[in-house]
Amino acid sequence: xxxxxxINKSFDDKHVxxxxxxxxxxxxxxxxxxxxxxxxxxxxxxxxxxxxxxNGSILYSGRDFVTMNKNARxxxxxxxxMLFQGSALFDSMTVMENVMFPLLxxxxxxxxxxxxxxxxxxxRVGLTEAHNKLPSEISGGMQKRAAIARAISLNPKYLFCDxxxxxxxxxxxxxxxxxxxxxxxxxxxxxxxxxxxxxSVIQHGDNINYIYEGEVWWQGNKSSFxxxxxxxxxxxxxxxxxxxxxxPKK
Amino acid sequence: xxxxxxxxxYLILLKDAFKRPLNHRYFIRQVINEIDAIGLxxxxxxxxxxxxxxxxxxxxxxxxxxxxxxxxxxxxxGLRESVILEFSPTIVSLILAGKIGSSIASQIGTMRVTEQxxxxxxxxxxxxxxxxxxxxxxxILSFPFIVILSMIVSITGGYLAAVMWGISTSIDxxxxxxxxxxxxxxxxxILKATFFSFLITSISAFHGYYASGGxxxxxxxSTKAVVYSxxxxxxxxxxxxxxxxx
Ligand SMILES: Nc1ncnc2c1ncn2[C@@H]1O[C@H](COP(=O)(O)OP(=O)(O)O)[C@@H](O)[C@H]1O
Ligand SMILES: [Mg+2]
Numbered sequence: 001x002x003x004x005x006x007i008n009k010s011f012d013d014k015h016v017x018x019x020x021x022x023x024x025x026x027x028x029x030x031x032x033x034x035x036x037x038x039x040x041x042x043x044x045x046x047x048x049x050x051x052x053x054x055n056g057s058i059l060y061s062g063r064d065f066v067t068m069n070k071n072a073r074x075x076x077x078x079x080x081x082m083l084f085q086g087s088a089l090f091d092s093m094t095v096m097e098n099v100m101f102p103l104l105x106x107x108x109x110x111x112x113x114x115x116x117x118x119x120x121x122x123x124r125v126g127l128t129e130a131h132n133k134l135p136s137e138i139s140g141g142m143q144k145r146a147a148i149a150r151a152i153s154l155n156p157k158y159l160f161c162d163x164x165x166x167x168x169x170x171x172x173x174x175x176x177x178x179x180x181x182x183x184x185x186x187x188x189x190x191x192x193x194x195x196x197x198x199x200s201v202i203q204h205g206d207n208i209n210y211i212y213e214g215e216v217w218w219q220g221n222k223s224s225f226x227x228x229x230x231x232x233x234x235x236x237x238x239x240x241x242x243x244x245x246x247x248p249k250k
Numbered sequence: 251x252x253x254x255x256x257x258x259x260y261l262i263l264l265k266d267a268f269k270r271p272l273n274h275r276y277f278i279r280q281v282i283n284e285i286d287a288i289g290l291x292x293x294x295x296x297x298x299x300x301x302x303x304x305x306x307x308x309x310x311x312x313x314x315x316x317x318x319x320x321x322x323x324x325x326x327x328g329l330r331e332s333v334i335l336e337f338s339p340t341i342v343s344l345i346l347a348g349k350i351g352s353s354i355a356s357q358i359g360t361m362r363v364t365e366q367x368x369x370x371x372x373x374x375x376x377x378x379x380x381x382x383x384x385x386x387x388x389x390i391l392s393f394p395f396i397v398i399l400s401m402i403v404s405i406t407g408g409y410l411a412a413v414m415w416g417i418s419t420s421i422d423x424x425x426x427x428x429x430x431x432x433x434x435x436x437x438x439x440i441l442k443a444t445f446f447s448f449l450i451t452s453i454s455a456f457h458g459y460y461a462s463g464g465x466x467x468x469x470x471x472s473t474k475a476v477v478y479s480x481x482x483x484x485x486x487x488x489x490x491x492x493x494x495x496x
Contacts, residue, residue: 048372077374088365102373105272 001026002047002158002190007056009039009046016042017053018214027188029181029204033195034211035236040194041085043211044160047192048080049073060158078106081151083161083180087143089135095122095146096131102154121149125179141172145179152183159184161193165200173197177204198237201225210236260456266378267386267452280384281391288350288385288451289392293399295349296342300400303341304407307332312417325418326426329408331435335495338400339439340487343393343446347479351454354385355475358458359468367459382455389447397443401436442490446483453479 002024009017016039024030032040045051047058049065058065060076068076089098099121103114122128125145130138135146144164151159164180165173177200184191195201201208202222210218210233218230228234238247271277311328358381361367370377405427412418418426454475461471 045368050368050371074374077372080372082369082372084365084369086364088369090366090369091360091364104276105373105375 001061002192003057003059003062004047005057005059007043007046007053007058009042009051009053016214017046020056020211020214020216022209022216022219023207024190024192025207026190027185028191028206029184030190030192030207030209031195031201031205032192032209032211033201033236034217035196035239038211039214040196040211041162044162044192044194048082048160049077078154079157081154081156081159083144083147083151083159083164085162085166087135087140087147089143089146089150091135094132094134095127095138095149098135098146099149099153102150106154118149118153121153122146124152124183125149139172141168141176144168144176148176148179148183152187155187156189159189159191161191163194163196165195165197170199174199174203180204198243212236259460260453263378263382263456263459264452266376267382267455269376269379269383271379271383272375277384280380281387284384284388285392287353288388289396292346292349292392292396295345296396296400297403299342299345300338300404301407303337304329304333304404304409305411307337307404308408308411308417309415312412322418322422323426323429325412326409326423327429328426329405330427330431333401333404333408334435334439337404338397339443339446340483342397342400343443343450343483344480346396347446347450347454347483348476350389351450351475351479352472354451354454355458355461355472356468358382358455359461359471360458362459362461363464363468378459382452382459385451385455386448389451390444393443393447394440397440398436401439438494442487445486445490449482449486450479453482 004020004022004024007017007020008015020043022030022032032043034040042051046053047065053066056066060079063072063076065073065076089095090101093101096118099118100114103109103117107114107117109117122131125148127142127145127149130142130146135143138146159180161180165176168176177197180191180193181204183189193200193204202225205222205225208218208220208222208225209216210230212218212232218228218233220228226237234247238244307329308325311325315324358367361381367377367381370380409420409423412423413420454472457471457475457478458468461468
């Protein structure tokens with residue numbers, strides 16, 4: 001479980017995150033939704049320590065990530081996997097080398113066990129065929145899969161995904177969403193997902209947090225989502241023409 | 251003020267870079283790869299430039315030596331001095347600042363804008379150390395050899411030009427090469443080039459590391475890398491030369 005309490009973050013005079021408090025639960029897909037520029041990526045980067053929040057606390061199963069020292073953070077980092085918006089695979093390495101990389105750097109496994117583990121992760125995301133391909137040689141969907149394999153190679157307790165299906169066609173996006181859901185449940189991971197994809201929200205939102213201009217504006221789950229009566233959220237949900245046309249009239 | 255801000259940022263980055271690598275075997279592999287990219291990959295261009303410059307220097311000196319009062323050994327002597335003191339350590343480094351600097355900055359800059367550096371940081375890897383130190387070490391290990399190669403090739407080029415076009419006899423030329431030879435000059439050249447390699451790799455890495463935005467910004471950072479490492483190189487060349495030989 002991750003407990004976020006009263007996080008603020010500004011860049012120069014731009015107040016991006018405003019007193020954000022959230023709880024992300026284990027074995028669930030915790031969604032952060034909101035339109036572009038609302039602060040989703042900044043929030044995610046604060047959670048994993050790529051940005052330092054101005055104040056507030058981030059408790060990883062009770063351990064405060066904000067105030068802890070570098071070495072304690074390193075321990076938590078080993079429990080974290082992250083899927084970046086653009087996959088962020090190391091482009092000089094093959095898929096196998098990418099997945100092996102965290103194992104080489106951090107695991108106590110011996111060489112053979114490392115290879116077995118990497119193979120397992122690659123098979124798990126369905127990339128058996130692409131083992132020795134470079135990131136530039138595979139499709140966007142496959143890159144996302146490879147990035148997922150790399151993110152889970154050290155058996156993370158926490159998985160962060162920044163817009164996992166952005167840039168993918170809808171069908172591939174749905175597959176990636178499903179893969180993340182399966183992995184979350186299989187390994188009981190606390191998964192935090194940034195998205196603005198409505199389909200992901202209503203299919204996978206165990207815990208939905210709507211961020212509006214850096215503030216938490218609405219919280220709920222996929223069953224309370226469409227029936228909500230928050231005007232900003234409704235506006236966000238029904239922002240496309242096709243949805244406006246089928247929006248239920250009150 | 252801007253300068254001091256960036257210089258401070260540069261020093262802090264270097265401080266992060268000069269840490270013990272997490273995995274030594276992996277680090278050694280990276281250094282070897284970088285020696286390939288920085289060192290071996292530069293041998294061709296350095297040889298080509300050196301042979302031509304050596305030949306041209308000889309033709310030009312020969313042209314100015316019509317005066318019979320100038321001793322015949324001046325040709326080889328002059329070539330040796332220009333090559334060892336200035337051409338091979340400084341001009342070759344300057345050329346490599348263009349070649350290596352832009353490639354380091356664009357490689358690291360691309361990793362920055364595609365979040366590969368964030369991915370390293372998230373894993374708990376010191377990205378400055380992981381990405382920059384192997385390049386600095388590889389530069390320091392490669393440059394002495396590059397400089398010596400450049401010296402040998404340009405003097406050979408000069409010799410061939412002199413003999414082939416009858417600018418000098420082989421004996422005069424070689425006695426010029428041996429005339430008043432101070433081995434310290436070679437050590438001085440190597441030391442200078444080693445320092446230049448540090449400037450080139452670290453300054454270029456700095457510009458790549460702090461690139462932001464997209465492909466255009468990576469291009470800009472790689473231009474800056476070349477410009478600033480060239481300026482730093484020329485400035486420090488002036489200072490070093492003044493201190494040691496002046
Ligand atoms: N490194 C940064 N420096 C300054 N401003 C930033 C930085 N990163 C993000 N921002 C600003 O924070 C706001 C939220 O951005 P972001 O979290 O990326 O939005 P999104 O919800 O689309 O992921 C944006 O207005 C953006 O300009
Ligand atoms: Mg974003």
